[in-house]
Amino acid sequence: MSNDEVTAARAAIAAGDYAQARHHINNLAMLGTHSQEVDELRRLISLQESSTTQVSVQRVGWAIAVSALGYLILSFRTPADWGPVLWGLIAFLALPLFTGLLAGNSVDPSTADSVPASRFWRSFAITAGTVVIYTLVGMGITRSKMHSSDKSSDFFVFFAVAAAYALGAGLVSGIASSMFGPSRRAS
8 A cells, every 4th residue: 555655646746736746745754664665756846846937936936937038129219200009009019928928827727826817917917017027117208308397197197097008918918828828738
């Protein structure tokens, strides 16, 4: 029986099902045999989980970097320079789609957090945050060039436009991420 538990634990670890692997390891520990094997299996799970976390953090970093770089490049040319259709397609479709796919792939498909809602919110937050910064900086630069003395409504206008842009781009990113993200591994 104990050899079956070792085999089952190794198979669960290979499949990325760490909860099932821990179940088999606990069964081995209760039997009181294979203590060295139990320690080795626990170390293997710890290494696998650490590696998965590191990959996830790197992918989030890439999603943020790509989004920021994309909107930085977009900021060099105004919508009037590129035309509102091309600018809108890039700002609200192409960049959010790409960012959503990158951010959605940062969620490990073998975890309980891999549900589409988790991928949606991670992608939404990254894209919306980048768009808010892009919008506020762009509007601030544009506003500083104007010679109007009445700045009483600037905060509300900036907030409304940034929120609308962030909502639009974030929704596209989140939907793309939840629809086309990684699927959970079968146990």
